[in-house]
Structures are given as C-alpha cells and as structure tokens.
Amino acid sequence: MHEFSVMSQIIEGLLEESKKWSAVKVEEVFLDLGDFTMLGEEQLKFSYEILSKDTILQGSTLTINHVKGTIECDCGFKGEMSPSEDSPHRIVPILECPKCRGPARIISGRECTIKNLRLVVPDV
Amino acid sequence: MHKVVTVDMEKDILAENRRLADENRALLEEHDIRAFDFLGAIGSGKTLIIEKLVDHLKSKGKESAAIAGDVSGDDDYQRLVAHGIPAANISTGKECHLDAHLVDHALEDLPLDKIDYLFIENVGNLVCPVDFPLGSHVRVVVISVTEGDDMVRKHPAIFAFSDVIVINKIDLAEAMQVDPRILERDARRINPGAKIVKMDARHGNGLDDLISALGL
Numbered sequence: 001m002h003e004f005s006v007m008s009q010i011i012e013g014l015l016e017e018s019k020k021w022s023a024v025k026v027e028e029v030f031l032d033l034g035d036f037t038m039l040g041e042e043q044l045k046f047s048y049e050i051l052s053k054d055t056i057l058q059g060s061t062l063t064i065n066h067v068k069g070t071i072e073c074d075c076g077f078k079g080e081m082s083p084s085e086d087s088p089h090r091i092v093p094i095l096e097c098p099k100c101r102g103p104a105r106i107i108s109g110r111e112c113t114i115k116n117l118r119l120v121v122p123d124v
Numbered sequence: 125m126h127k128v129v130t131v132d133m134e135k136d137i138l139a140e141n142r143r144l145a146d147e148n149r150a151l152l153e154e155h156d157i158r159a160f161d162f163l164g165a166i167g168s169g170k171t172l173i174i175e176k177l178v179d180h181l182k183s184k185g186k187e188s189a190a191i192a193g194d195v196s197g198d199d200d201y202q203r204l205v206a207h208g209i210p211a212a213n214i215s216t217g218k219e220c221h222l223d224a225h226l227v228d229h230a231l232e233d234l235p236l237d238k239i240d241y242l243f244i245e246n247v248g249n250l251v252c253p254v255d256f257p258l259g260s261h262v263r264v265v266v267i268s269v270t271e272g273d274d275m276v277r278k279h280p281a282i283f284a285f286s287d288v289i290v291i292n293k294i295d296l297a298e299a300m301q302v303d304p305r306i307l308e309r310d311a312r313r314i315n316p317g318a319k320i321v322k323m324d325a326r327h328g329n330g331l332d333d334l335i336s337a338l339g340l
C-alpha cells in the first residue's frame with residue numbers, strides 16, 4: 001500500500017501552498033483521483049487524518065472526486081471502457097476496444113491531482 | 125480580520141515520478157542502453173528469467189547490467205552478480221515499490237558507458253508498482269501457473285500497464301491443474317496490445333519466444 005507515501009507528498013505540497021498565502025487555517029482540500037490508479041479512497045483519507053495532525057491542515061475536510069477512466073482507439077472509439085463481466089462492480093482497466101476489439105490507449109484515469117483548497121487568510 | 129479564499133493548485137502528485145522516469149529514459153538513451161523492468165509476485169521467476177537473458181546476451185557479445193529491488197536483503201543481487209555483470213541493489217525498506225528516484229540513484233552506480241542492456245527487477249508486488257513507471261523501455265510482468273488460473277482477473281491493472289506478459293512455470297501446469305490458456309485469454313482481453321509468452325524458465329522452454337518478444 002503506497003497511499004501513505006503518496007499522501008505525505010500531498011501534505012507537503014499543501015503546507016507549502018498554504019504558507020505562500022500566510023494561511024491560518026485550511027478548511028477543505030479537493031483531490032482528483034483517477035479510477036485507474038492503485039490508490040484507495042479510504043486509505044488516502046486515513047493517511048490524511050494522521051499526517052495532518054498538528055499542522056494547519058488538522059480538522060480540514062479532504063474531498064475526493066473520482067475521475068473516470070477513459071480510452072481511445074485508432075478506429076475512432078473514445079469513451080469509457082466496457083465493464084468487466086467477471087467483476088462488474090469493480091473498476092478494471094480493459095484495453096480491448098469495445099467497438100473493434102483492437103488495442104486502445106488510456107486518456108484519463110491515472111491522475112492524482114490536488115485541484116484546489118479553501119484557506120482562511122488574513123484580510124489586509 | 126480573516127477571509128476565506130479558494131486557491132487553485134492543479135498539482136499531479138504522480139506526475140513528479142513520471143517526470144523523473146522520463147529523465148531516466150533520456151539518460152539511458154544517451155548511453156544507447158535499452159532497459160526492461162520486471163514485475164510480478166515473489167517467486168514467479170523474475171530473477172531466473174533475467175539470469176537466462178543475461179547469459180543469452182553474453183553469448184552474443186552484449187553486455188548487461190541489473191538493478192535488483194527488494195524489501196530487504198540482497199539475494200537477487202548476489203545471484204545476478206554471479207553471472208559476471210555489474211549490478212546495483214535497492215533495498216526499499218518499508219516501501220512496496222521502486223520509484224524513478226530510487227532507480228536514478230542506482231544508475232549512478234552502474235558503468236553506463238559499458239553496457240547495452242539494463243534489467244530492473246521490481247519489488248514482488250502486483251499492485252503498487254503500477255503507479256510508478258521507472259523509465260524503462262519495456263515493462264514485463266511475470267506470473268506463474270502456480271498462482272492459480274484466476275490470477276490475471278484478480279490483478280488486472282498490472283497487465284493493462286505492461287508491454288510483455290510472461291506466463292511462467294508451464295512445466296508445473298498439469299500438476300497444478302491450471303490451464304495456461306485461461307491466463308492467456310484473460311491477459312489478452314485486458315491488454316490486446318501486449319505480447320504474451322508462455323515459458324518454463326527452469327528448463328529454458330519458451331526462452332526463444334521471450335527473446336524475440338523483447339527484441340533481443
């Protein structure tokens with residue numbers, strides 16, 4: 001599980017940004033998480049809680065927005081991949097093009113991006 | 125007084141590793157080195173396959189080097205060095221994967237001007253390495269029939285993000301009552317663009333197929 005080390009990097013980025021703005025408190029952090037990453041939402045949130053202790057991030061909300069995995073193919077297909085028959089409720093990257101069965105490429109779903117954050121800053 | 129502001133960041137945390145991986149690839153290409161990284165569960169046969177490839181290349185007059193990643197110890201490193209090649213050992217400690225930064229440091233310890241091929245053995249984990257490309261040209265995943273015939277379905281992502289899929293230990297398929305064709309069919313569907321090789325690394329069967337799949 002690498003959520004903890006990924007979250008350490010996220011926290012580092014957030015603290016740096018908050019400092020730039022002389023923030024006194026962070027209220028909410030918005031994270032985009034691709035469906036094709038191997039990062040679990042629960043583990044990320046747990047790591048966030050632990051790692052934000054005793055920083056100005058403590059007590060803030062981490063909001064995770066899931067980004068759908070999409071693929072494209074030379075035949076012109078572009079969109080979500082076909083659901084897996086074996087595990088219809090799990091997100092499985094299947095690179096077989098649903099239209100022509102040829103090999104498709106991933107265009108989204110591998111990101112783990114800090115989108116933005118809500119900060120309390122001095123009003124001067 | 126204080127106010128609340130919303131600040132845009134647009135910072136992709138995984139992108140930093142991808143950037144370092146691109147740097148590694150550029151460094152390797154500067155030295156005309158072609159690099160392969162091997163993924164797969166502990167015991168699937170990664171080290172043995174690398175050993176066979178190193179010997180094959182040596183017989184053709186080509187020089188190899190290896191990077192062995194392990195959670196602890198240096199057993200794989202010792203096995204590779206015994207084949208007379210330069211190697212670097214990365215002990216990841218608690219980390220569950222190699223990353224481009226660790227590989228960058230290992231490259232500093234290798235005589236890049238003297239080698240033609242580099243083999244990187246990742247930590248035996250089927251989940252975490254997926255998010256961390258290392259900068260190799262070809263990613264190989266090695267599974268063995270002893271892991272069961274639902275193995276591919278259970279860990280689909282690693283197959284989607286690999287270029288070559290090796291189904292190893294087919295000499296044990298009958299004894300294990302596992303049909304390698306099921307593994308092959310599942311792998312093909314998840315990644316129709318990948319090359320799939322069935323082999324028995326212990327006895328060298330299928331080694332030629334792997335050699336040609338890797339362009340060696």
Ligand SMILES: Nc1nc2c(ncn2[C@@H]2O[C@H](COP(=O)(O)OP(=O)(O)O)[C@@H](O)[C@H]2O)c(=O)[nH]1
Pocket residue numbers: 164165166167168169170171172173248292293294295296323324325326327
């Ligand atoms: N029967 C058989 N044994 C194999 C084969 N490939 C590897 N092994 C054995 O499996 C064990 C684990 O192999 P190793 O290369 O250390 O796996 P790694 O952990 O993936 O690096 C060793 O005892 C190998 O000799 C194979 O194709 N057939």
Ligand SMILES: [Mg+2]
Pocket residue numbers: 167170171172200245
């Ligand atoms: Mg090994």
Ligand SMILES: [Zn+2]
Pocket residue numbers: 073074075076077097098099100101102
């Ligand atoms: Zn298509």
